[in-house]
Amino acid sequence: GQNIDQPTEMTATEGAIVQINCTYQTSGFNGLFWYQQHAGEAPTFLSYNVLDGLEEKGRFSSFLSRSKGYSYLLLKELQMKDSASYLCAVRENDYKLSFGAGTTVTVRA
Amino acid sequence: DTGVSQDPRHKITKRGQNVTFRCDPISEHNRLYWYRQTLGQGPEFLTYFQNEAQLEKSRLLSDRFSAERPKGSFSTLEIQRTEQGDSAMYLCASNGGRRGYEQYFGPGTRLTVT
Numbered sequence: 001g002q003n004i005d006q007p008t009e010m011t012a013t014e015g016a017i018v019q020i021n022c023t024y025q026t027s028g029f030n031g032l033f034w035y036q037q038h039a040g041e042a043p044t045f046l047s048y049n050v051l052d053g054l055e056e057k058g059r060f061s062s063f064l065s066r067s068k069g070y071s072y073l074l075l076k077e078l079q080m081k082d083s084a085s086y087l088c089a090v091r092e093n094d095y096k097l098s099f100g101a102g103t104t105v106t107v108r109a
Numbered sequence: 110d111t112g113v114s115q116d117p118r119h120k121i122t123k124r125g126q127n128v129t130f131r132c133d134p135i136s137e138h139n140r141l142y143w144y145r146q147t148l149g150q151g152p153e154f155l156t157y158f159q160n161e162a163q164l165e166k167s168r169l170l171s172d173r174f175s176a177e178r179p180k181g182s183f184s185t186l187e188i189q190r191t192e193q194g195d196s197a198m199y200l201c202a203s204n205g206g207r208r209g210y211e212q213y214f215g216p217g218t219r220l221t222v223t
Contacts, residue, residue, distance in 0.1 A: 004151075031210060042113075042200065042214035043152065087151050095140060096165065097212060099151030 002026045004100035006088050011106045012078055020073045020103045022088035031091040034062050034073045037102065038084045046073070046086075075105070083107045111135075113215035115201050121221045122191055129187045130218045134203030141184050142212060143176055144200040145169065152200055158184060191222045 003025040012018040024032070031050040035043035049055055049064035049071060061074040075082055085102040092098055114133045122128050134141050139160050144152035155174070157165045160181035170176075173191075178184040188195055198219050202212040 033211075035214075042216050044214070045211050048210060089151070091210065095142075095157055095159075096154055097142075097152075098154065101149065102151050 002090070002092070002098040004088055004090060004098060006086075006100040006103045008101070009104045009106070011108060014078055014080060014107055014109050016078050018075045018078060018105060020075070020086050020088075020105070022071045022073070022100060024069050024071070024088070024090050024100075026090045026092050026098060028092040029066065029090060030093055032062075032064055032071050033087075033089040033091065033097065034060075034071075035087040035089060035099075036084050037087060043087055078107045080107050080109070113201055113203055113213050115199075115215040115218050117218055118216060119219050119221075121223065124191055124193060124222055126191055127187065127189045128191060128220065129185055130199055130201075130220075132184045132186070132201030132203075132215055134183070134201070135213055136182075138203035138205040138213070139181065140203060140205045140209075141178055142202040143184070143186050144202065146198045146200055146217070147196075155186075188220075191220075193222045196220055196222045 006022045034046040037043040047062035054063045059076045064071045085104050087102045088100040089097045116131045141158040143155040146152045155167050156176050158178040173189045176186045198217045200217045201215040204212045
């Protein structure tokens with residue numbers, strides 16, 4: 001079966017940095033996604049890593065180590081609107097995504 | 110581009126009734142997916158279409174579930190004889206074209222079975 005682990009909850013202060021870790025053991029690997037999901041809304045795409053290393057996109061960065069089965073999402077300069085669930089998802093083949101349970105990030109003033 | 114749309118957004122039904130949901134993907138996308146999401150969990154893959162062909166169904170999709178994409182455009186997901194355990198958010202996603210790896214999600218249909 002698939003095993004994708006991420007912390008359940010994290011809390012941080014506005015303006016701070018938070019790092020959300022994700023470890024995975026899946027039958028196949030064809031890339032790793034991070035999605036953001038606000039309560040009651042659809043997941044929205046944040047980042048995609050297929051090769052090892054860091055991908056930076058504005059305040060958000062994502063890192064992948066395929067040999068370690070590990071990724072993290074780094075959120076910098078946190079804003080209140082960043083309070084949401086962050087989903088780690090592994091693309092197992094050409095089309096199928098397997099998601100972790102999500103990490104709920106709460107940003108406090 | 111209006112994004113992925115789903116209808117209805119909310120559905121309350123009594124146990125044993127049949128329900129049908131509709132998904133309209135982004136027009137140029139040839140791939141369409143259905144997921145189910147329960148509270149505190151990530152989306153779980155249910156099924157996948159490439160054009161009108163249903164290429165994979167999860168073991169989560171019991172005989173009471175059926176999905177179609179008759180003309181390779183919109184898709185329907187039907188649940189027969191609903192059970193309380195079917196209560197969840199049903200998400201549709203699509204992709205294809207140049208950024209084929211990114212799945213775009215619709216707003217979901219929240220089903221409550223009483």
